[in-house]
Amino acid sequence: MKRSLGIYAINLDRSQERWQALAEAFSPLPYPLKRVPALDARLQPQAVLDIRGLSIVLPPAGLGYSMVRGREYLLVQEACFASHIVALRCFLSGGHELALILEDDAVPGPRTGPVLEALGGLDAPFDIVRLEAIRLSGSRPAVKVAALGAETLVRSLKPSSGSAAYVVTRRAAERLIAAAGRNLMPFDDYLANPSLHGCDVCYVSPLPIRQADAPSVIAESYERGRLRRQSGLVPFLRQAQVRGRLRLGLWAWALRGGGMPRNYRW
Template structure:
């Protein structure tokens, strides 16, 4: 068994967030390496245009979304350059659950087929394989068969990190849209698993009243966006594709191969 390396994304201008997440992870016995996040305030228009290839599903990417995506790419590059078999990528607004420490002290639970393992929850229904691919005393790991937003806590293998770097040299949607939302062709090509209960959740989804967050220090930012106007035939094709996926999910549930659950945080 090997302790999993943890790469934590944190902006240079948010030392208070680093102190808070360090306290949380220290309490769980989790060591981490800080990765300086790409700051949206420092991005030039030329740099944004070099990476963003066009309008995405939710409109043009905000500067914060671009910076967040580039921050995750920094982590993937580190994994590849250092030849890590796998690593956990965290954003600095996560809350670790009570079993997070013991889970990340070992790697024998990682499914051999996994490209990514999602370690957080959006607290909304998702579809999973009926059969678990791995278990521990306090958790199970099952194949994820639906969208599951957010990319604040996940495990990625070196092979997948290398593949993600090549596939996202240019992009048009936020990093979680690319990795964990079904309409993304990249997402559909990945073998993604979900840990449940999830050992991490983001602060703004956590019910703990002592969780305090300052949106100005967010890696991604929370800028408002206007939805793009899309050609009706493009929308129709996208809707048909999703209807087909939903139908296949339902058939898989009826035959006992999949289940719909809300992944709890613990």
């Protein structure tokens, strides 16, 4: 029996044009679409911090250093993380069995509908299925999990940036919320690494949804080259240890079914 699915789209109140474009693009799909007001780092700084109990420790807008990247982690990045938590809570407050969580720059391709239909009726269990990722290359090493009609469900051996579109089960939403803690990292780093939250992370190959070409609100908010970085041997070794542990965890999750990796289209 097919599982019910709802679409939850994260959107800033001051970005109504993005919501209109997204609603026009996704409304033809046979699933209810709900707008989730994003937390605004500019207008609601304390509300952003309160979601995970964080604080500014590197004024004017730094919460500390990213445990994965070693760069200053900004309030605007935490606003994105916190908004995903809000969207997951919104999903859990309703009755749907699955949720498609969207950022407001998500653009569906022609295969989005068939992929969602296939996921709703999939017999193989899953926790999180990513339908979008930053395409740094044409293919990535991955292990096949299941067939999805013209697409393939895979576990990637390399983490992929991006969190503009992913399908999540109720169990996985609960785990993502419970395991978020106070670790400082962009939400897409958190989502991509199963050892951080204990959820199985799969991808659809090829990816049916992409991000719009327009700059994101986060990207427009700061210059990466101006972010403060931790210096010295100890922070360098600590970051290397974290990245190594996360990569080994990713490989362990990807290979646990015993399949052989090969390159899949991204």
